[in-house]
Amino acid sequence: MNIEGKACLMKIYVGESDKINGRPLHEEIVFEARNAGLAGATATKGIMSFGASHSIHTMKIFAISGDLPVVIEIVDKEKKIKKFLKKVDQLIDGSKKGGLVILSEIEVHKYKKGEKYQDPNSS
Amino acid sequence: MNIEGKACLMKIYVGESDKINGRPLHEEIVFEARNAGLAGATATKGIMSFGASHSIHTMKIFAISGDLPVVIEIVDKEKKIKKFLKKVDQLIDGSKKGGLVILSEIEVHKYKKGEKYQDPNSS
Amino acid sequence: MNIEGKACLMKIYVGESDKINGRPLHEEIVFEARNAGLAGATATKGIMSFGASHSIHTMKIFAISGDLPVVIEIVDKEKKIKKFLKKVDQLIDGSKKGGLVILSEIEVHKYKKGEKYQDPNSS
Numbered sequence: 001m002n003i004e005g006k007a008c009l010m011k012i013y014v015g016e017s018d019k020i021n022g023r024p025l026h027e028e029i030v031f032e033a034r035n036a037g038l039a040g041a042t043a044t045k046g047i048m049s050f051g052a053s054h055s056i057h058t059m060k061i062f063a064i065s066g067d068l069p070v071v072i073e074i075v076d077k078e079k080k081i082k083k084f085l086k087k088v089d090q091l092i093d094g095s096k097k098g099g100l101v102i103l104s105e106i107e108v109h110k111y112k113k114g115e116k117y118q119d120p121n122s123s
Numbered sequence: 124m125n126i127e128g129k130a131c132l133m134k135i136y137v138g139e140s141d142k143i144n145g146r147p148l149h150e151e152i153v154f155e156a157r158n159a160g161l162a163g164a165t166a167t168k169g170i171m172s173f174g175a176s177h178s179i180h181t182m183k184i185f186a187i188s189g190d191l192p193v194v195i196e197i198v199d200k201e202k203k204i205k206k207f208l209k210k211v212d213q214l215i216d217g218s219k220k221g222g223l224v225i226l227s228e229i230e231v232h233k234y235k236k237g238e239k240y241q242d243p244n245s246s
Numbered sequence: 247m248n249i250e251g252k253a254c255l256m257k258i259y260v261g262e263s264d265k266i267n268g269r270p271l272h273e274e275i276v277f278e279a280r281n282a283g284l285a286g287a288t289a290t291k292g293i294m295s296f297g298a299s300h301s302i303h304t305m306k307i308f309a310i311s312g313d314l315p316v317v318i319e320i321v322d323k324e325k326k327i328k329k330f331l332k333k334v335d336q337l338i339d340g341s342k343k344g345g346l347v348i349l350s351e352i353e354v355h356k357y358k359k360g361e362k363y364q365d366p367n368s369s
Contacts (some may be wrong), residue, residue, distance in 0.1 A: 038345055042293075044167055044292040113298050172276070175360070211356075220360035
């Protein structure tokens, strides 16, 4: 897979406790991104947020609630990212918890697999 | 609130231990973003950094110092983000710890509130 | 150092356990960014990923493996970022673990050092 050159970064903001079919929404998004053959995805947990799927009351309530934000970043060619948007919409809508999805143009300078990914049959 | 289409992502890099009026700078920025009626904000804690508000000596010193980086991401229409910049400047200047603020153009594909945000008086 | 105005954000995705010369790859990248005189770098640890340097099997295996993702963000003028790409390539290639490097155009609104960075000899 070569995705170097102009490409797209999708960022998805959801809540850590949001679920879809009984499973964490952010995990489902990462698994589905892989199933869709996308080049890569990285999920990161935040410490505080408000917005589509969150509310701030006080930090105490926030900390107790455990409803921390998770941001998922997915990189691939625009065409593949746009095709995957339908699946992301489906998952977020199914969770009934809302979310934010943004896209931006980026340039992929390097996309290189580690040696552990070399085909074991190749010399 | 509908922010779909062309919009702006503001990223603010500060130190976790930076304070303004005795309170954590990054929390104040998130609260003020909400007070300003912005669409959403997410704060994430990093593990290592240098730059406007940090210095690296060795990882040991860094780990002991506890002065870890925090990145705050705020998304809204450019006009609202640009208006909020004055408040961000004020907070960072007030902390006397410095910081980095960057802006980039993005496209909001989806901004959807969870069901818990529905007006309880609506049917 | 004044980097306000049009600039570049480099994002580097690697694995937490990736090493170069016996040291963590992400730490080496941050130290080398500082050695290169770049304006700033921030590393953040993720909770889940797949892609150039990772594979998802199940969350259990993932959690056991400890091979969590790390994202490094570096901001500076495009010219300095592009010059630093060679060093990043060298480090990632040397680790033999692969990685993803993306670039995007941003605008630096503010880059301000904290008071602790003032020259002690200045009045």
